[in-house]
Each structure stands twice: as structure tokens, then as C-alpha cells.
Amino acid sequence: MPEDVFTAPLKKPEHVGEDWLEPKQANYGAEQNAIWDELFERQMAILPGRAATAFMAGCEKLDLGRGGVPEFGKLSEELGSLTGWSVVPVPMLIPDHVFFWHLANRRFPAGNFIRTRETFDYIQEPDVFHDVFGHVPMLTDPVFADYMQEYGKAGWKAMKYNRLKALGALYWYTVEFGLMMEGDDVRAYGAGILSGPAEIVFAVEAQSPNRIMLNVDRVMRTDYVISDLQPTYFVIESFEDLYRQTVERDFDRLYRNLSPAFTYANSAVIDVDNVVHRGTQEYLLRGGRGSGAEPV
Numbered sequence: 458m459p460e461d462v463f464t465a466p467l468k469k470p471e472h473v474g475e476d477w478l479e480p481k482q483a484n485y486g487a488e489q490n491a492i493w494d495e496l497f498e499r500q501m502a503i504l505p506g507r508a509a510t511a512f513m514a515g516c517e518k519l520d521l522g523r524g525g526v527p528e529f530g531k532l533s534e535e536l537g538s539l540t541g542w543s544v545v546p547v548p549m550l551i552p553d554h555v556f557f558w559h560l561a562n563r564r565f566p567a568g569n570f571i572r573t574r575e576t577f578d579y580i581q582e583p584d585v586f587h588d589v590f591g592h593v594p595m596l597t598d599p600v601f602a603d604y605m606q607e608y609g610k611a612g613w614k615a616m617k618y619n620r621l622k623a624l625g626a627l628y629w630y631t632v633e634f635g636l637m638m639e640g641d642d643v644r645a646y647g648a649g650i651l652s653g654p655a656e657i658v659f660a661v662e663a664q665s666p667n668r669i670m671l672n673v674d675r676v677m678r679t680d681y682v683i684s685d686l687q688p689t690y691f692v693i694e695s696f697e698d699l700y701r702q703t704v705e706r707d708f709d710r711l712y713r714n715l716s717p718a719f720t721y722a723n724s725a726v727i728d729v730d731n732v733v734h735r736g737t738q739e740y741l742l743r744g745g746r747g748s749g750a751e752p753v
């Protein structure tokens with residue numbers, strides 16, 4: 458950990474060390490395993506034809522539907538043989554500098570708990586379903602796996618320049634809410650889209666949101682919304698394209714030129730954009746989630 462990086466850590470639970478790792482994976486009971494199975498089944502009914510091919514292939518390679526919450530040891534073994542990544546259990550959202558350190562070492566921290574029936578449809582804190590079902594299949598893709606490691610390495614630099622919000626926007630619009638082209642179709646590879654029932658149809662098919670080709674500089678200047686569907690999604694050509702755009706960027710220079718606040722509203726379309734679909738923003742204009750507007 459470089460000494461010139463400022464960190465404001467969350468309160469660490471007594472039983473975890475500096476790495477914030479749980480000593481072992483939680484034991485899940487029958488009810489909790491049933492929740493995993495039902496969530497899995499629900500997603501599998503809506504993802505084909507909307508989720509990226511790489512994601513669907515990853516689910517199959519890791520056999521995530523074998524029943525119940527996957528066992529991290531076995532999962533890490535399988536993932537390790539494919540791309541050298543492992544999955545490690547953490548008690549809660551962990552501090553940024555620890556998160557980056559795990560990613561930089563090809564370890565994906567996953568929540569050591571699962572949602573309840575009361576929070577079945579939406580849970581703000583990432584649980585094991587979001588983390589393992591949403592994120593881990595993508596780590597079977599060698600290029601995406603490398604991108605995630607590079608992202609981790611880029612984290613401390615962003616902290617040093619106090620530009621974590623900007624780097625966070627890149628994570629948001631790629632790892633969590635990214636879309637990609639597959640032939641003439643748009644498909645989702647972002648975990649925030651893939652692990653829930655509502656956003657996948659909206660992101661890929663609805664008229665409301667903008668779909669704009671990814672430009673790293675532009676994305677890092679763009680605000681995002683965490684409590685509603687996205688007014689804009691960014692689309693990549695391929696994982697190679699995403700990797701190249703990111704590792705070839707001189708982030709020192711970029712950070713020096715970025716203002717601390719976001720420049721663009723999350724619904725904006727600007728001159729330099731390569732637009733795939735210009736959204737009507739009808740959902741947003743009708744008031745979004747709070748108003749009960751249809752996600753059209």
C-alpha cells in the first residue's frame with residue numbers, strides 16, 4: 458500500500474484481518490440455498506438472447522446452476538484453471554484500497570451472505586448472488602479477466618489523485634452496467650444488469666435509455682444513478698476494445714485534467730458521442746422509479 462494514498466476505511470468487523478477476508482465461507486441452510494436456486498432460475502428465464510455470449514458461456518463453464526450457493530473453493534479451482542482468478546468471501550462492502558488490492562491479485566471479493574425473501578428483488582449491498590452470479594462468469598473470459606486486474610491496479614493511482622469518482626464511473630458503466638455489440642445486436646455483460654430481473658430488458662430493448670459507444674474519457678466524466686435504471690448505457694465493440702482503451706490510456710495525464718466533479722449529466726448526449734440509440738428518456742421524464750413509471 459503506497460504511503461501517499463489516503464484511505465478512510467469502513468469500520469472493520471473484529472473477526473476479519475487487514476485483508477478483510479472472512480476466515481471461511483458461510484454455511485448456507487436449505488432456505489438460503491433455495492433462494493439462490495430461485496434467483497438463478499428467474500435470471501436464466503430472461504437472459505438468453507439478452508446477456509453477452511461470454512456471460513452465458515461462463516455460467517455453463519462454472520456450472521452455477523448445479524444447485525445452491527456455489528462453494529468458493531471448488532469455484533475458485535475451476536475459475537483458476539481457466540483464467541487464474543479466485544473468489545474470496547468478504548463480510549460486507551470493503552474499503553476501496555483493499556478491493557483494488559484483491560483485484561490486482563486476481564481475487565474477486567464476494568459477499569459472504571445472501572439476500573432474504575424480503576429483499577428478493579432488490580438489495581443495495583452486494584450479496585453472494587450479485588457477486589457470484591453477476592460478476593464471476595465474466596471472469597472466465599481471458600480478456601475481461603485481464604481488464605479487471607488492470608482496473609484494480611489503476612485504483613490506487615485514482616486515490617492518489619483524488620479521482621476515485623471518475624474511476625468509479627468507469628467501473629459503473631462497464632463492469633456493472635456495460636453493454637456490448639454482438640453482430641447487429643446489443644447484449645449485456647454488466648453484473649448490475651445481469652443479476653436483477655428489471656434492468657436487463659430495459660437496458661437492451663427499451664426506447665428510453667441512450668446507448669452510446671464507450672469512450673473512456675467521456676465515461677469518466679459522466680455522472681451515474683445508483684437507485685434507478687440508467688438513463689444511458691455505454692457499449693463496447695469487444696473486450697479487446699475495452700482492454701485496449703483502458704490500458705493504453707495515460708491515466709496520470711487524464712487525472713490531472715479531470716475536474717473533481719462530473720461534467721456530464723447521466724442522460725446527456727454530447728457532440729463527440731458515437732450514438733447507437735438515442736433514447737427518448739420517457740421513463741426518466743415520467744419520474745423514474747419513485748413515480749411508478751413503466752420502464753419503456
Ligand SMILES: [Fe+2]
Nearest residue numbers: 583633648649
Ligand atoms: Fe457488483
